[in-house]
Amino acid sequence: MAADRIGADAIRFLVAGGLNTALTSLVYFAGLTVLPSALSYAIAWLAGLAFAMVFYPDRVFPGGRTGIADRLAIGGSIAVVFVIGLTTLQFLEGILQNTVVAFFMTLATTTVLNFLISRWILRRPC
Structure with a gap:
């Protein structure tokens, strides 16, 4: 059933996303000790990008598309979400004056954008 597949994809995405979030958060907060938040955020997203391109097609959306073009499409979509995230981070930091809260928002x-776009890319019909 389609709803079961979406639910299973969402659970795997959240688990993989948890690992990816732990990795990128570690990179982000370590970077904040010596770098501006925007640069720290960029480096964290690059680490997350590599993780997603390697693991998502095979492990998060199994049975979906796994070719090089699909992995590059995932990378491209994450790059677009990166720009959206960077803009959001800077906007929220300006309003909230709190880098930690801005980061988690x-x-x-x-996270929501990446799931929706990644699922569409890797589950779309051939």
Whole structure:
């Protein structure tokens, strides 16, 4: 059933996303000790991008598209979401004056966008 497949995809995405979030958060907060937030965010997203391109097609959306073009499409979509996230992060930092809260609000926004776009890319018909 389609709803079961969406649910299973969502669970795998959340598990993989949890690992990816742990990795990118570690990179982000470590970077904040010596770098501006925008640069730290960019480096964290690059680490997350590599993780997603390698693991998502095979492990998160199994049975979906796994070719090089599909992995590049995932990378491209994450790059677009990166720009959206960077803009959101800077906007929220300006309003909230709190880099930690701004980061987690940005993380929530980009997580939803990445799931929807990644699922569409890897589950679309051939």
